[in-house]
Amino acid sequence: MAISVPFADQLALPLIGAPMFIASYPELVVAQCKAGVLGTFPSLNARSIEVLDEWLTQIETQTAAFREANPERRVAPYGMNLILHASNTRREEDLALAASHQVPLIITSVGKPDRVCGTVHAYGGKVFHDVISVLHARKALDCGVDGLILVCAGAGGHAGSLSPFALLSEVREFFDGPVALAGALSNGRQLRAAEVMGADYGYMGSRFIATVEANVSDEQKQVMLDSAASDIVYTPFFTGIRANYLRGSIVKAGLDPQKLDLPRGTPTDLFNPEKKQAKAWKDIWSAGHGVGTLHDLPTVERLVARLADEYREAVRLPSAFA
Numbered sequence: 001m002a003i004s005v006p007f008a009d010q011l012a013l014p015l016i017g018a019p020m021f022i023a024s025y026p027e028l029v030v031a032q033c034k035a036g037v038l039g040t041f042p043s044l045n046a047r048s049i050e051v052l053d054e055w056l057t058q059i060e061t062q063t064a065a066f067r068e069a070n071p072e073r074r075v076a077p078y079g080m081n082l083i084l085h086a087s088n089t090r091r092e093e094d095l096a097l098a099a100s101h102q103v104p105l106i107i108t109s110v111g112k113p114d115r116v117c118g119t120v121h122a123y124g125g126k127v128f129h130d131v132i133s134v135l136h137a138r139k140a141l142d143c144g145v146d147g148l149i150l151v152c153a154g155a156g157g158h159a160g161s162l163s164p165f166a167l168l169s170e171v172r173e174f175f176d177g178p179v180a181l182a183g184a185l186s187n188g189r190q191l192r193a194a195e196v197m198g199a200d201y202g203y204m205g206s207r208f209i210a211t212v213e214a215n216v217s218d219e220q221k222q223v224m225l226d227s228a229a230s231d232i233v234y235t236p237f238f239t240g241i242r243a244n245y246l247r248g249s250i251v252k253a254g255l256d257p258q259k260l261d262l263p264r265g266t267p268t269d270l271f272n273p274e275k276k277q278a279k280a281w282k283d284i285w286s287a288g289h290g291v292g293t294l295h296d297l298p299t300v301e302r303l304v305a306r307l308a309d310e311y312r313e314a315v316r317l318p319s320a321f322a
């Protein structure tokens with residue numbers, strides 16, 4: 001475990017609310033921070049740099065006011081996700097704006113985070129990078145990132161395929177800095193398990209989609225509640241990179257989940273001509289294996305209070321072998 005865990009003294013739980021395309025808007029981020037969870041969002045959820053500027057101001061203003069009004073509570077800082085892939089033409093602009101707002105945590109994904117580290121470290125922020133393998137972890141550390149997010153098997157979004165036991169243990173052989181563990185975490189006992197395994201934070205995405213504040217339709221939330229791990233389809237079909245999707249949304253779009261191994265763009269009759277071509281994330285909904293134990297749509301505040309109870313109960317669990 002990292003000797004000094006960034007942000008730990010500002011968190012109610014060792015938990016980061018993962019950034020999610022479409023789902024993570026300021027309402028969700030602010031609710032997470034107020035509840036003591038480090039809330040994050042992808043910068044591209046804001047449709048322009050002007051809107052992003054407004055969002056950053058909104059998150060800062062609302063969390064600062066809540067912090068001032070509730071001095072006894074731990075109100076978490078927030079983070080922004082930057083997609084570094086060349087197709088993101090806004091990445092430099094978004095980074096410059098993040099620097100002007102001094103965003104406490106920048107989460108980088110899909111690309112080399114070297115230039116980001118220089119900018120963020122200059123104002124005292126931290127950079128955590130998303131990885132799915134030891135190779136990517138080593139490359140990110142060479143770029144100077146402060147922490148790693150291990151996106152393991154069963155995670156929502158572009159997930160890895162390695163067991164968290166394997167990837168976390170291998171990474172801990174050469175890195176004792178901050179590590180967040182992602183992949184199907186849905187309750188406080190799992191959060192405690194992630195810590196016991198050697199992680200500093202849990203990283204939860206899908207669980208937060210099934211909340212009042214998430215920016216997705218009621219229909220999407222209901223499909224999540226109706227699904228189990230066996231309803232998650234892991235395929236590169238929609239974006240070229242393997243990701244996990246809800247089978248129910250694939251079927252609804254007129255596609256056959258059994259026939260998604262064709263390279264993207266292959267002329268195919270898979271698409272139902274009655275329906276418009278389905279788009280990943282918007283029509284084809286992503287979620288991780290943790291959906292099977294989601295049974296309600298609480299507010300973030302209620303959810304985090306429950307996670308905290310479960311976490312504390314897990315901390316006290318006796319062992320017949322200790």
Ligand SMILES: Cc1cc2nc3c(=O)[nH]c(=O)nc-3n(C[C@H](O)[C@H](O)[C@H](O)COP(=O)(O)O)c2cc1C
Nearest residue numbers: 018019020021042155156157183184204205206288
């Ligand atoms: C709907 C959805 C959208 C996502 N969008 C992004 C994104 O824009 N950027 C990113 O770095 N990760 C994204 N992710 C991945 C999450 O940040 C996180 O790694 C993942 O949700 C953790 O696994 P879990 O969903 O099982 O908790 C997304 C995940 C989901 C479910």
